Amino acid sequence: MTRLKIAVVGVGALGRHHARILSTLDSVELVGVAEKDVEMGRSIAEACGCAHVTDFHDLLEDVDAVTIAVPTSAHLAVAGDCLRAGLPVMVEKPIAGTLDDAARLVDLADRQDVVLQVGHVERFNPAVTAAFGQIDRPRYLRVERLSPFAFRSTDIGVVHDLMIHDLELVLALVDAPIQSVQAFGISLMGGHEDSVQARISFSNGCIADLTASRVHPEPRRVLTSWSASGCVHVDLHTRRLTSYRPSEALLSGPSPLELAAEPGANIDDLKQSVFGKFITVREPDISDSDALTDELQHFAECVTSGRRP
Template sequence: MNSNKMRVGVIGVGTLGKHHARLYKNINDAQLIGVYDINPETAKKVASELNTKAFQSLEDIADNCEGFSIAVPATDHYKIAFFLLNKKKHLLIEKPIASNLQQAGEIVKIARENGLIIEIGHTERYNPVTDFIDGKINDVRFIEAKRMSPYPPARHGKEPRGTEVGVVLDMMIHDLELILHIVKSKVERVEASGISVLSSSEDMANARITFKNGCVANIIASRVSEKSIRTMHIYQPAKFISLDYANKTCTVFSKDNSSIQKEEIPIVDHNALQKELTTFVSNALSTIQTGKTAESKVSGKIGLEALRLAVKITEEINKHNKKYGINDKVYSPNNIF
């Protein structure tokens, strides 16, 4: 066992978790110790493919690792994070941080009190497109974001992936976190609507957010689309920036006297999830070696604020539906403070 590497494990090795496990093996400072899944056969299959160990229990894998990726359904984030944080483990938790605010707040509190790293899996912050806009935008007046995908495939004995929560917590929350990062202003007002189509909660949602600095963001999310779309348009005086997170392209339109100049920005591509995992390992190792908690790019506090806004949007959808006599179900996190 290499003491210069962080011993990592992955909890939940379904669609996304198996990629976490695979990519950890490519990180120089990480040593993948093993995986755990509630389905032992899934764990064994992934462990065999990656030449690692399939642990039989959460307790067993916890005793052998210093840090973990948690890639289980959102409704299970809290119980696993609570268990591992109390064992002094560093965590990368897939978004959302938890399925309600009380649980999210407790996760942040325990990590802070114990000097532990928690990184929340808002992977778009590591998308190479985001590298361009960081530090290069100012006085943003309006943002339009669209995130759409086909409905997730059926799974034997389980809900389709992500549908344990509504589309706001499943998909829109990516854009909410990005927009909070870009605008850097408090929210003044939220208007929202949404409907269920195929699942037991909202599958389509639209939100209009007005910030205290006057910026307005309009966001559409759908998991019942014919094709996948992940775009964002950012408007500021004399400039319009068009971002495509899926195709990793960025175009800037600028006013030049009486004409409009179009500039295609060269994007240096990289694997966003790989970069996210590498950053998590680096921060956790630094914390272990120095005793000083490193600063996460998407910390638990940031994940909590994104969830807080997402919860507000679900509340507004429920108000809208009640006002107009719409009986569609909307995912409503409990224990909100």
């Protein structure tokens, strides 16, 4: 089997994990890492058994594809040069700092006819995969993504840093055009916005409320969907999914309120039977697969097959 030769550009907080994982994939040969911080780059390269360069251009003629984990402000320049070299690219989210820059990269990938994948790793979270199989025509979505301040990704705000994950999930779940967006944000630590609350209204009537903050005492990542078929709650951090569906007893009647109105009705017993008799609660088993590994494997498979990510 011919192994796909890949280079990683940027081996900081996330890129080092790109290198670590790619060095373990049977279908991939990690040729090298490009990192301007010489000490960091050499350390990662030694651990992964590959070459280190300070200028990513020095690797482009020796590889079949590139993954990019540099600051967002450098995405256009780095990804652009890789695409112009005819190389498939996986670039960490956000694809770029502006819509114009994002459009340039997409157009460049189309003209070069090469794969361009954006690193929306949450899509490969096994809890998300399970949720997509459970959520049907949502009418209301509520998403929270909270994190302690990490003193990184300070070149962008919390929308590009954290909320972008949930924007991508919401747009994938709701099959309708956006009608309006309302949002409020504040900067707490200086610089870009650190906390944002947004409401998105869709043309089919669905509403999505999103909260993102990178100044929070502890991490929290949850998504809840309400629809005519019930409620699905997903803890993206602990990978726990709980679904609440109307039972056959509730659908066929009599309703709990009708039962409560009957002479001699035992309200305490009815309270105890809400979840179980009237509302079916299920917590399916969730895979323990690693989302970043699955994402990088998916990129390698798309490069090899030529299919769209």
